[in-house]
Amino acid sequence: MQAFTVHRGIAAPLDRANVDTDAIIPKQYLKSIKRTGFGPNAFDDWRYLDPGQPDADNSGRRPNPEFVLNQPPFDRATILLARENFGCGSSREHAVWALGDFGFRAVIAPSFADIFFSNSFKNGLLPVVLAENAVDELFRRVQAEPGLEIEVDLQTQEVRVPGGPAFRFEIDSDRRRRLLEGLDDIALTLQHADEIRAYEERRRREAPWLIVG
């Protein structure tokens, strides 16, 4: 997994609450059996005026000029600024892949849906939870100065704005360590293989109906 330490980049303001994973990547693109190539279809319904097709070239499609990620310099954004309950709905990890493939390394919001939040960490995308007034302040700054680069620092757990305040964010220590080091979750878990086997043996005795096959 790609590690995350410090990232500096343009932040795009997506000023909507409850952005769901159907909006981040519509269902027709979930038919792919790959992990890559979802970037051109991120926010597809909002981003284009004409419909697209899975596995088709998107370069000839008509972008919606009203959508923030089509407006320079936000088309080069690598940090997404969002509102409450970002990533709600379906568990599709394709939503995280699509954001990563578009170029995002971090999403900042007052709250995230649980499954999206957890999926992000598995793919080196850092979801940053900040208080609502801090997010409001970031929206104001970014909207006033489009192209403003902000810095997300996982080591110090801060979001920094040039000439502005630094906002501290909380993150659980285990997730932070895994992301900083880009660790392979499965390899780490398999270090506990003996404990897993011991658990299974005990459960086969105590509740044999649970562990079948």
Added chain:
Amino acid sequence: MSGKTLYDKLWQAHVVHEEPDGTTLLYIDRHLVHEVTSPQAFEGLRLAGRKPWRGGSVLAVPDHNVPTERRDLGIADPVSRTQVETLEHNVAEYGLRFFPMRDLRQGIVHVIGPEQGATLPGMTVVCGDSHTSTHGALGALAFGIGTSEVEHVLATQCLWQSRSQSMLVRVDGELRPGVTGKDIVLAIIGAIGTAGGNGYAIEFGGSAIRSLSIEGRMTVCNMAIEAGARAGMVAVDEKTIEYVRGRPQAPTGELFEQAAAAWRDLVSDPDARFDRVVELDAAGIEPQVTWGTSPEMVVPVSGRVPDPARERDPVRAEGMRRALSYMGLQAGTPIAAIRPDKVFIGSCTNSRIEDLREAAAVVRGRRKADSVKLAMVVPGSGLVKQQAEAEGLDRVFLEAGFEWREPGCSMCLAMNADRLESGERCASTSNRNFEGRQGQGGRTHLVSPALAAAAAVAGHFVEPAQLEG
């Protein structure tokens, strides 16, 4: 010290290892797999040279991409076909239990798990699908995961989890006639909001929840995720045990009695403390209809479309305006004046036999309104379909001008050929009314099977009891 919640009991029984910060390696008893969220997980497993830890924990089925008519012709869309074939190759390579598209037992993964007895009380159940919360109705800890976690469970039979906070949603009192599990859960989402359950595992309790059948409880737990909670659950009672008894993969004989004795303990202790308690009066719940593009945008069928001008929170008011524009609705419009173009009865929320009986009872002896272009019924599994046909429900629907289809996810999310065209309005028994969910530009109103059926007959939303003729 206070007693344990049901969630505490389920959690503690599955702890394999705990880190000092509380991050826990949790054992997974049952892993359900479908074609959409698994291909990249199997590929990851293969690339790392790993094998499934306990293949017997897996039950796999194609449901999202499958056609609901003319299955003899196979899957026309080559991209959908490839995804289903990829699942077939993966289950064959690793020797996993699988119900192919033409198997009578095939169906929506969250319908067939309980139906087969593959999901049992006391289990941890996961699937790369957010509606895995459905299985919590049996007193299981069931939640949706992403594809990386699907790979992780395949490889290790475990997941790293932090403990959720606990919420009790208690619905006490007597339900009005015609009010269903769907109306209860929509009313709960309306009350706490789609983010209300973020970070929580919800236990649904109270006399109104206990009065529901197991299938009704599944409908409620299914939409826990629409309230933001990954897991929803209901305590075990005798209904649960009788539901499980005799299912194909359930324990039998002496082992069943031993299991049942353990299952009876899967209730929150009387002195258990919850981090949050929400109470609803069952008698105050009316049949519900969503008007917007989030499940929390919901009102009673007797109500009106709300006015964003009366909302004080500016972000919320803007969301309401956007939703009204997308839905093509005016503030103040009576819900009863909204006229759907299509009606969809199905999905992991409402496609079980009781749902079909409830809809058929409304439709019997009546006809679909001419203004409704399509009313389709998609049973949740081949076995549900067979049962419905044995009861003659297919005839009731067909004679009323409805279509009777093969089982799958269908127009809940429109990954197969069943979808709304842009601007079309649908009365749907599914779980999400997001923009574009049922087809780009499609407009979804979430309702119970009885209300969907009544809308198909009347051509507009109406309480079934008020239907003429």
